[in-house]
Amino acid sequence: MVDLSVKIGDVICQNPIQPASGAFSWEYNDVIDLNRLGALVAKTICREPRLGNPTPRMAETEAGIIQSIGLPGKGIDYFVENIVPEYARFKPPLVVSVSSESIEDFAALSRELSVPDVDVIECNISCPTRNTSGGNFALQEEHTKEVMTAIREATDKPVWAKLSPNAGDIVSIAVAAEEAGADALVIANTFLSLKIRTDNFRPALGNKFGGMVSPALKPIVLRMVYQVAKEVNIPIIGVGGVTKAEDVVEYMLAGAHAVGIGYAGFRNPTALTTIIDDLEIWCDERGIERVTDLIGAVKDDDMEMDPLVAASHGV
Amino acid sequence: MTNLAPNEKYTNSAIRPGEPDPYPQKPVGEYITDVVSNNWVNDEYKLMVLKAPEKALTAYAGQFFHLLCPSPDGAEVWMRRPMSVYNVDKSAGQIEFLYKCEGRGTKGMGTLEAGDTFNVSGPLGIGFNLDPAWKNIVVLGRGVGLATLAPLSLMAAENGVGVTAILSARKTELVMSEDLFKGIGAATIKVVDTDGSSDVSNVEKILEGLILNGKADAFFTCGSSRLLKLMQTLGKSHGVPGQVAMEQIMVCGFGACYVCMRTFEVDGAQTLRRVCREGPVFNMQEAVGW
Ligand SMILES: Cc1cc2nc3c(=O)[nH]c(=O)nc-3n(C[C@H](O)[C@H](O)[C@H](O)COP(=O)(O)OP(=O)(O)OC[C@H]3O[C@@H](n4cnc5c(N)ncnc54)[C@H](O)[C@@H]3O)c2cc1C
Ligand SMILES: Cc1cc2nc3c(=O)[nH]c(=O)nc-3n(C[C@H](O)[C@H](O)[C@H](O)COP(=O)(O)O)c2cc1C
Numbered sequence: 001m002v003d004l005s006v007k008i009g010d011v012i013c014q015n016p017i018q019p020a021s022g023a024f025s026w027e028y029n030d031v032i033d034l035n036r037l038g039a040l041v042a043k044t045i046c047r048e049p050r051l052g053n054p055t056p057r058m059a060e061t062e063a064g065i066i067q068s069i070g071l072p073g074k075g076i077d078y079f080v081e082n083i084v085p086e087y088a089r090f091k092p093p094l095v096v097s098v099s100s101e102s103i104e105d106f107a108a109l110s111r112e113l114s115v116p117d118v119d120v121i122e123c124n125i126s127c128p129t130r131n132t133s134g135g136n137f138a139l140q141e142e143h144t145k146e147v148m149t150a151i152r153e154a155t156d157k158p159v160w161a162k163l164s165p166n167a168g169d170i171v172s173i174a175v176a177a178e179e180a181g182a183d184a185l186v187i188a189n190t191f192l193s194l195k196i197r198t199d200n201f202r203p204a205l206g207n208k209f210g211g212m213v214s215p216a217l218k219p220i221v222l223r224m225v226y227q228v229a230k231e232v233n234i235p236i237i238g239v240g241g242v243t244k245a246e247d248v249v250e251y252m253l254a255g256a257h258a259v260g261i262g263y264a265g266f267r268n269p270t271a272l273t274t275i276i277d278d279l280e281i282w283c284d285e286r287g288i289e290r291v292t293d294l295i296g297a298v299k300d301d302d303m304e305m306d307p308l309v310a311a312s313h314g315v
Numbered sequence: 316m317t318n319l320a321p322n323e324k325y326t327n328s329a330i331r332p333g334e335p336d337p338y339p340q341k342p343v344g345e346y347i348t349d350v351v352s353n354n355w356v357n358d359e360y361k362l363m364v365l366k367a368p369e370k371a372l373t374a375y376a377g378q379f380f381h382l383l384c385p386s387p388d389g390a391e392v393w394m395r396r397p398m399s400v401y402n403v404d405k406s407a408g409q410i411e412f413l414y415k416c417e418g419r420g421t422k423g424m425g426t427l428e429a430g431d432t433f434n435v436s437g438p439l440g441i442g443f444n445l446d447p448a449w450k451n452i453v454v455l456g457r458g459v460g461l462a463t464l465a466p467l468s469l470m471a472a473e474n475g476v477g478v479t480a481i482l483s484a485r486k487t488e489l490v491m492s493e494d495l496f497k498g499i500g501a502a503t504i505k506v507v508d509t510d511g512s513s514d515v516s517n518v519e520k521i522l523e524g525l526i527l528n529g530k531a532d533a534f535f536t537c538g539s540s541r542l543l544k545l546m547q548t549l550g551k552s553h554g555v556p557g558q559v560a561m562e563q564i565m566v567c568g569f570g571a572c573y574v575c576m577r578t579f580e581v582d583g584a585q586t587l588r589r590v591c592r593e594g595p596v597f598n599m600q601e602a603v604g605w
Contacts, residue, residue, distance in 0.1 A: 022572065023571065023572060025569065025570060025571035027570040027571055028569050028571060029341075030341055030342050030343040031338065031341050031342075031343040031344065031345065031436070031569065032337075032338060033338060033341075043571070051587055052573060052576070055564070055577075057564070057573070057574040057576070058394070058564055058566050058574045059564075060392070060394060060419075062390060062391075064393060065393050065394060065566075067566070067572075067574065069572065069574065072587070214393075243328065243329075245328050264328075265567070266394065266566050266567050266572070267327070267329070267383065267393075267394075267395070268327065268328075268329035268345060268383075268434075269343070269345045269381075269436050269567075269568070270329070270330055270337055270338070270345045271328060271329055273337065274329055274337070277328075278328045
């Protein structure tokens with residue numbers, strides 16, 4: 001028996017596999033057993049009812065999809081009254097994701113979401129198509145610090161900050177979020193992208209820009225998780241391009257406590273639970289008793305060097 | 316469950332050939348099906364027949380499957396393709412799709428041959444629903460829209476409901492499923508662009524005639540915005556209810572991602588709905604078209 005459970009701060013997850021916000025809903029209960037997941041993560045909610053962006057909202061490219069949904073939803077009141085209970089029927093901890101364009105409202109929303117059935121507030125401060133100082137706070141250290149400080153003061157629930165891969169220096173943003181009191185970091189949201197159709201010269205997405213989602217991004221996000229893990233003391237949830245059990249292992253070796261999965265669940269609706277099964281087998285076959293033994297276990301401090309190269313480095 | 320230890324043996328952790336549906340008790344499944352046949356029906360359309368597990372056979376008219384199409388060219392096809400079920404043969408344990416080989420996904424689907432496997436997920440969405448009060452219905456489809464309306468006509472015939480099928484296409488050779496409609500005893504009317512009979516004004520006359528003759532207790536359509544508008548207008552003025560099957564670029568198929576939105580108007584107010592979850596079949600009068 002492999003112990004797959006992980007603790008993210010005070011939140012106990014039966015395994016390190018979570019869905020990614022916006023790429024999942026309780027409706028997936030039609031095809032898999034949601035009680036098997038490490039956590040349930042709801043789609044980002046805003047205060048006001050929103051229709052979202054114009055269609056088309058998704059386009060395929062050579063190396064993945066780009067999408068721009070625009071945070072549609074029925075608003076915070078409907079969410080708390082109707083959506084939270086949909087998730088509360090299941091056992092795994094419930095992570096709700098929230099976004100706003102103003103710091104005050106972000107804090108107020110976090111307070112209003114602090115109802116008993118909610119276990120974690122994930123702050124989507126990195127929606128790629130929102131603007132730098134309003135919504136997409138994670139591009140700048142000061143903005144990250146201000147918004148996370150306000151949220152921290154507004155709620156006693158664990159708060160996770162979802163960071164942007166579009167920031168110039170994600171490590172300093174991560175440190176700012178930790179200093180402001182974030183309990184964990186979700187790394188990362190999608191990469192801002194563009195596709196132009198050559199048949200009609202128009203942008204392929206109704207919103208022009210979209211977030212790129214692809215397994216091709218995994219090495220980039222993995223690098224970010226690795227760099228951030230060296231500089232912060234709070235847990236990290238790695239999100240980006242996970243499609244198989246080894247990807248989970250890689251993220252954990254780089255320092256993540258858990259992973260979030262979006263795309264793989266679109267491609268294979270049963271992927272999330274298959275990845276849990278495969279992870280257990282992977283650990284079992286290698287005699288790894290606790291999956292947490294993998295966290296940060298990358299062997300990078302005694303890198304071997306060719307003698308000639310070593311000499312040129314003065315070693 | 317698999318006994319193969321994943322160790323970069325697979326490009327992803329997904330259901331593998333030989334593995335059963337992991338959640339037989341859930342209404343929707345992801346399955347590896349076997350291709351029975353995949354043949355051309357004319358220059359543009361193919362018919363795929365799959366041997367599928369029991370749960371897939373619960374699909375009814377208007378519901379769809381989400382198909383993981385292989386690549387036609389060596390590069391990746393990233394997203395599944397939605398396809399409405401064309402026929403369910405319960406005794407043979409088979410499901411069928413009638414599809415147009417158009418872009419990369421459907422071209423890739425076209426490369427599959429008998430003996431290949433094909434990953435499909437479904438049944439998904441809310442399909443057609445027949446009111447017991449309807450004795451005669453009219454289905455109006457253009458192009459591959461007929462793929463969606465054929466099983467509805469079958470369902471109607473099984474319930475003793477009379478069907479008039481108006482089959483619209485660019486040219487006669489592309490009119491599909493005529494035999495299927497005739498086989499269930501439907502009256503069929505072919506209209507094509509080449510002789511102008513598919514013009515909205517002509518189709519309007521045909522529909523008005525059917526209404527007058529008591530052959531139109533309900534309207535059904537799919538595949539053309541123009542024909543939808545026409546049926547809406549006539550349906551409204553003559554009090555004929557109707558249903559339309561809608562299409563939109565789709566990602567998850569479960570209602571989670573909010574990609575496949577269309578505009579609807581309910582009691583004077585416009586709203587967006589998910590084609591995959593609230594549809595793909597909707598009240599005709601509420602659809603705003605595209
Ligand atoms: C509920 C539903 C049922 C359908 N049933 C049938 C059917 O029975 N037979 C049939 O031939 N076609 C059907 N379609 C349309 C079919 O999904 C598209 O023809 C197909 O997705 C095109 O893929 P492609 O790779 O060939 O084209 P590409 O142009 O390469 O596709 C690019 C992207 O756009 C999407 N896309 C393109 N056209 C459509 C469309 N019309 N609707 C939705 N997404 C689209 C693709 O899925 C893909 O994500 C249905 C669509 C829906 C939504
Ligand atoms: C359709 C879609 C909608 C998304 N919506 C949200 C969202 O509402 N909030 C959010 O924080 N991230 C959202 N994301 C980003 C995902 O949570 C995740 O960061 C991204 O998809 C990368 O993970 P993946 O490679 O496993 O898909 C969305 C992604 C997709 C594809």
